[in-house]
Amino acid sequence: GDSVTQTEGPVTVSESESLIINCTYSATSIAYPNLFWYVRYPGEGLQLLLKVITAGQKGSSRGFEATYNKETTSFHLQKASVQESDSAVYYCALGEGRGTGSKLSFGKGAKLTVSP
Amino acid sequence: EAAVTQSPRNKVTVTGGNVTLSCRQTNSHNYMYWYRQDTGHGLRLIHYSYGAGNLQIGDVPDGYKATRTTQEDFFLLLELASPSQTSLYFCASSDEGGGAETLYFGSGTRLTVL
Numbered sequence: 001g002d003s004v005t006q007t008e009g010p011v012t013v014s015e016s017e018s019l020i021i022n023c024t025y026s027a028t029s030i031a032y033p034n035l036f037w038y039v040r041y042p043g044e045g046l047q048l049l050l051k052v053i054t055a056g057q058k059g060s061s062r063g064f065e066a067t068y069n070k071e072t073t074s075f076h077l078q079k080a081s082v083q084e085s086d087s088a089v090y091y092c093a094l095g096e097g098r099g100t101g102s103k104l105s106f107g108k109g110a111k112l113t114v115s116p
Numbered sequence: 117e118a119a120v121t122q123s124p125r126n127k128v129t130v131t132g133g134n135v136t137l138s139c140r141q142t143n144s145h146n147y148m149y150w151y152r153q154d155t156g157h158g159l160r161l162i163h164y165s166y167g168a169g170n171l172q173i174g175d176v177p178d179g180y181k182a183t184r185t186t187q188e189d190f191f192l193l194l195e196l197a198s199p200s201q202t203s204l205y206f207c208a209s210s211d212e213g214g215g216a217e218t219l220y221f222g223s224g225t226r227l228t229v230l
Binding site for chain 1: 149158223
């Protein structure tokens with residue numbers, strides 16, 4: 001089946017430093033799956049950070065970026081300068097398509113701690 | 117912004133106990149999901165539904181039942197709870213199937229089975 005492998009936490013970065021959280025995927029039933037990054041802040045549910053549904057495109061939100069690379073089957077999350085408020089758990093996810101039966105496969109999550 | 121509310125936030129029960137986790141969404145989304153989150157695993161799908169009265173089996177359904185009573189309400193039932201079901205449970209909703217659509221999550225229910 002589909003799978004997502006990502007950097008697992010904990011990840012500790014100092015404020016204003018750069019960040020990369022790696023994500024690679026394997027999709028068995030569709031050549032170009034939909035790719036997502038979700039984030040879970042302490043005490044909250046997951047929320048969508050960004051998504052890209054077209055291979056080769058880049059998604060961005062709140063200073064984070066991720067590029068859908070079909071050659072390397074990767075979707076790494078990057079930020080040039082992190083803030084304390086970015087401390088959270090980040091999940092890479094893959095979706096096969098649309099409609100009935102479509103669902104997401106999630107990575108294990110990477111807990112990011114940004115130190116002041 | 118879609119709102120998904122789970123209750124209770126925390127629950128402790130004993131082995132063999134009967135537990136019901138509740139989820140309500142207020143955006144009239146068609147799809148609702150129950151996931152569990154355990155250390156060392158990604159979110160794993162237990163059951164999902166695409167409308168009132170509909171139920172679909174997810175990837176880890178053993179030991180769980182679910183019921184979608186209305187468009188808004190989706191319940192997860194553990195009729196004979198076991199310690200292996202100690203976990204953080206998330207409910208989510210989406211307008212269409214979750215392969216491309218954004219999922220909106222509740223804040224989670226932490227269940228402990230002693």
